[in-house]
Amino acid sequence: xxxxxxxxxxxxxxxxxxxxxxxxxxxxxxxxxxxxxxxxxxxxxxxxxxxxxxxxxxxxxxxxxxxxxxxxxxxxxxxxxxxxxxxxxxxxxxxxxxxxxxxxxxxxxxxxxx
Numbered sequence: 001x002x003x004x005x006x007x008x009x010x011x012x013x014x015x016x017x018x019x020x021x022x023x024x025x026x027x028x029x030x031x032x033x034x035x036x037x038x039x040x041x042x043x044x045x046x047x048x049x050x051x052x053x054x055x056x057x058x059x060x061x062x063x064x065x066x067x068x069x070x071x072x073x074x075x076x077x078x079x080x081x082x083x084x085x086x087x088x089x090x091x092x093x094x095x096x097x098x099x100x101x102x103x104x105x106x107x108x109x110x111x112x113x114x
Contacts, residue, residue, distance in 0.1 A: 019077075023084040027063020030088020031056040055091070062094050063087035 035055040039048065066087035070080045087094060105111075 019080075022081065023064055023067040024060050026081055026084040027060045027067075027088035028056045030063060030085045031059025031091060034059060034089045034091065058095070059088035059091040062091035065098075066094070 032052065032055070035052045038055075063084035064087070066083040067080050070083040075083070
């Protein structure tokens, strides 16, 4: 089970399905942990379930993005899983940082929508 089987082009990275599912699962678990850490004790059950699902979805995405960065840097399987888990737990701050970097890039390069 290899993390990345590179082809001759540096833009294409093939990842086995088991690794992709593991990365998404670890990211989702990190989102569940993050939700439990932020949860208020006296909140409605319906809001809890919807908030938990939203947090897990966001965390799966962020864990996937961080694991792709880790794979691109040729890190080991364990480090890729660690990146996915940390991406899951710290999804909100990571997305905020990424958004700030994208905004700065757009402003500095005078990229404006037409």
